[in-house]
Amino acid sequence: MTMSSNRWVPKGAGVGLRLPHLAEVVATRPSVPWLEIHPENFLANPHATELLFEVRRDYPISVHSVGVSVGSVGGIDHVHLRRVRTLVDIVDPVLVSGHLAWSTHDGEYLNDLLPLPYDEETLRLVAAHIEEVQDSLGRPYLLENPSSYFGFDTSTMSELDFLCELVRRTGCRLLCDVSNVYLSAHNMGYDPWRYIDGLPVAAIGELHLGGFTPEEDEAEPGAEILIDTHAARIAEPVWQLYAHAVRRFGAKPTLIEWDNDIPSFAALLAEARRADEVAARALTPQPRRAVAG
Amino acid sequence: MRIRRAVVDGNTTGIAFLLIGGRDPGQRLAIHQRHYRSSLVAAIRTKFPATAWLLGTPVLDEAAQEFVRRHPPSTPCIAEYAEEFPGFLSTYLGAARVPYLCSFAELEWHLGRLTIAIDQPALALDAFSTFEIRTLMDTSLTLQSGLRYLRASWPVDDLMKLYLTDTAPAEYRLAPTDVWLEVRGSRGEFHLDRLDAAEFIFRQAVLERQSIGAAAERALDAGTGFDVGRAFTTLVRSGYVIGTTSPDRGGQA
Numbered sequence: 198m199t200m201s202s203n204r205w206v207p208k209g210a211g212v213g214l215r216l217p218h219l220a221e222v223v224a225t226r227p228s229v230p231w232l233e234i235h236p237e238n239f240l241a242n243p244h245a246t247e248l249l250f251e252v253r254r255d256y257p258i259s260v261h262s263v264g265v266s267v268g269s270v271g272g273i274d275h276v277h278l279r280r281v282r283t284l285v286d287i288v289d290p291v292l293v294s295g296h297l298a299w300s301t302h303d304g305e306y307l308n309d310l311l312p313l314p315y316d317e318e319t320l321r322l323v324a325a326h327i328e329e330v331q332d333s334l335g336r337p338y339l340l341e342n343p344s345s346y347f348g349f350d351t352s353t354m355s356e357l358d359f360l361c362e363l364v365r366r367t368g369c370r371l372l373c374d375v376s377n378v379y380l381s382a383h384n385m386g387y388d389p390w391r392y393i394d395g396l397p398v399a400a401i402g403e404l405h406l407g408g409f410t411p412e413e414d415e416a417e418p419g420a421e422i423l424i425d426t427h428a429a430r431i432a433e434p435v436w437q438l439y440a441h442a443v444r445r446f447g448a449k450p451t452l453i454e455w456d457n458d459i460p461s462f463a464a465l466l467a468e469a470r471r472a473d474e475v476a477a478r479a480l481t482p483q484p485r486r487a488v489a490g
Numbered sequence: 491m492r493i494r495r496a497v498v499d500g501n502t503t504g505i506a507f508l509l510i511g512g513r514d515p516g517q518r519l520a521i522h523q524r525h526y527r528s529s530l531v532a533a534i535r536t537k538f539p540a541t542a543w544l545l546g547t548p549v550l551d552e553a554a555q556e557f558v559r560r561h562p563p564s565t566p567c568i569a570e571y572a573e574e575f576p577g578f579l580s581t582y583l584g585a586a587r588v589p590y591l592c593s594f595a596e597l598e599w600h601l602g603r604l605t606i607a608i609d610q611p612a613l614a615l616d617a618f619s620t621f622e623i624r625t626l627m628d629t630s631l632t633l634q635s636g637l638r639y640l641r642a643s644w645p646v647d648d649l650m651k652l653y654l655t656d657t658a659p660a661e662y663r664l665a666p667t668d669v670w671l672e673v674r675g676s677r678g679e680f681h682l683d684r685l686d687a688a689e690f691i692f693r694q695a696v697l698e699r700q701s702i703g704a705a706a707e708r709a710l711d712a713g714t715g716f717d718v719g720r721a722f723t724t725l726v727r728s729g730y731v732i733g734t735t736s737p738d739r740g741g742q743a
Contacts, residue, residue: 241567243635244606244677264566277566302494305562309525311493346518347511384518385511416514424521 205291207231207257210406210451210472212465214252216245221462223248226255229466231291233259233452240280250287259292259403259452260285261372264306267326267340268299268313278333285334292403292450294339294372295330297323297360314349315359324366331369339402341372344409344425345381356381357395364400371396373446374405375439376431376454380423393442401446406431406439406472407454428457431468436475443479451476493519497526498562530558533568534575537602540653541579541595545588553582569606573599590644590664597646597671600638601682604675607636612729625736627703631696631725632733636675639685639694645669647682674730688713692721699735 211231214222216238221227232252239246252258264277285293298310313319331338342360354362360371373396382389408429414422431439431453443449453468492505496519506516534554535542542550557578563571576595583591612634618626645667652658670690674681685693688709695705706718725731 237566237568241565241569242606243608247608247677274566300566302491304564305494305498306564306566307494307497307526308529308563308566308568309497309522311497311522345511346521347509347515350508350510352510414512416512416517420512422512422518422521 205257205450206448207291207450210453210469210476211257211259212453212462212469213261213455214258215456215459216242217459218462218465219245219248219252223251227462227466229256229469231257231259231450233261233292233454234288235263236260236281236284237262237264240284246284253288257291258288259294259450260288260290261341261452262293262295263310264300265295265330266299266301267295267323267330268297268311268319269301269326270299270322271301271303273326273329274301278330282334285336292339293334293336294341294403296341296343297356297363298343310343312343312345312348315352315354315356317353320359320362320366324363327363327367327369331367337370337402339370339372341374341405342377343381344374344377346384346422346424348385355387357392361395361397364397369400370402371400372403372405373401373442374407375442376405376407376409376435377425378442379432379435379438380409380425383421383423389438390441393438393445396446398446401449404439404442404446404449404451405454406435406451406468407456408432426457427454431471436471439472440475440479443476448476448480497522498559527555527558530563530568530571531555534558534572537572538575538595538598540598540650541576541591543653544591544594544649545583549583550579553579556582575599589666590642590646590649593640593642593644594646594649597640597642597650597673597682600640600673601650601675601680604636604638604673605678605680607634607676609634609636609676609729610732613726613731613733615723615726617734618726621736626722627706628701629734629736630699630701631731632699632735633697633725633730634674634676634732636680637693637697637730638673639690639697640671640673641690642669642671643667647671647684650682686713688716689721692716692718693725693730696725 207230209230211233212229214232214234239249262281265281296310299313300307300310327338363369378389378392382392407427408431409423410426410429411421411423414420451472453465453472455465496502496505500523502516502519509515512518531551531554538550557575561574576592576599579595580592643666644664647669670685670687672683672685691712692705692709695708702722709716
């Protein structure tokens with residue numbers, strides 16, 4: 198199924214709206230082009246949902262699910278999907294997205310985004326689930342590339358090939374988390390720039406930027422593994438990769454994510470402004486140098 | 491299933507050889523296990539700060555670690571997770587050691603849940619002015635969603651107030667006493683009040699959607715002096731009633 202694509206382009210980078218900042222945003226209406234929420238933070242919190250409906254009047258909202266598990270072999274949790282749909286219908290978001298991952302098994306929710314083997318069987322499963330989610334929500338569902346620490350010996354294709362084939366089969370669009378590209382490439386030993394170059398440009402609907410935390414790889418003293426904590430500023434090499442992504446994909450809605458050790462809202466806005474500056478520079482045509490001789 | 495076992499139980503038997511990445515990909519699986527445990531233990535700590543104050547954070551954390559291993563969430567909405575933690579905590583530590591622990595933690599759970607409720611517009615007494623008395627007795631009421639009625643055999647409300655006001659003395663003697671508590675919360679605030687047994691039974695029965703007459707009968711069993719007219723009027727005047735269901739008046743209002 199190919200769904201009509203939302204080509205909304207905001208005036209600048211947005212930030213993830215987390216519960217500790219909700220009252221402040223309602224009270225002060227800070228200048229930020231758009232906000233993204235995790236529906237799972239609101240579905241069981243009527244007071245927060247009421248405040249969200251207020252925020253929604255003044256800001257475009259994107260809904261980014263962490264609980265719709267498109268990679269679960271047991272199928273989509275329809276109860277949860279219905280709850281997300283109810284919220285989506287009321288908020289009327291500019292974008293709806295989730296992750297290429299699984300998090301539920303046999304009625305249990307493992308509170309993490311767990312990796313998938315990349316093979317034909319998983320491709321069919323995820324494609325069917327994406328279509329189900331898009332049908333249920335009645336909107337395009339952007340899929341985010343995961344942060345990876347390990348892969349599966351049984352995978353028959355790369356993550357990049359898997360995503361490209363998923364786009365081809367379902368017509369879904371992609372949320373390119375530039376930090377995840379950098380982190381996964383570092384942890385799994387591939388080139389993040391070539392990964393960005395391999396993504397289908399027309400499918401990219403949103404970009405994410407988040408902080409990670411380096412840890413020593415216990416199995417390899419002296420080597421670092423990057424942990425997707427969303428608890429730090431965006432690392433310098435990720436800004437460079439983001440500039441490359443903007444040059445390749447053009448201006449796309451970009452979001453700053455910060456979910457743990459959450460700083461002041463002003464600190465998030467500063468990161469968003471930096472994203473705007475990096476994107477503006479990336480999109481400015483470089484003057485050609487005269488070559489002597 | 492094997493990944494689930496590795497994440498929840500830390501048991502990586504029969505899976506490490508399937509993984510690739512780094513020198514020891516099996517060890518990298520522990521990153522997800524750590525995240526599962528630490529994020530859920532942190533969520534429990536956030537929901538039960540008074541219980542942590544009572545027991546000490548290390549004791550609460552130890553129990554929470556075991557709880558998340560035995561009881562993974564059943565929903566992606568973590569705000570709904572750990573309702574069973576008070577009962578688990580009491581069993582895990584041994585009910586005899588802190589006999590009021592379960593009631594105290596239950597009270598804290600409800601305070602947290604009710605604080606995020608929202609009040610709906612309440613019905614005024616005028617709304618009932620045309621009701622015949624017999625119709626009124628057959629009517630059931632819908633109360634605000636931020637109301638709960640909790641009975642405890644210890645004065646856990648006093649203990650909670652000591653925590654909330656940061657006025658705990660160096661030594662505090664807690665004696666068993668039956669308490670009937672009403673907790674009402676909305677939009678970030680809550681009230682915690684004691685009721686007498688008959689009032690408690692009446693209000694709890696009304697909350698459970700029993701008819702006013704049936705709720706009154708149960709309250710009269712607990713206290714012959716119970717005044718249903720006064721109890722009903724107080725309930726409405728407190729802004730608790732948001733709807734009615736009356737068989738003689740064609741259903742819900």
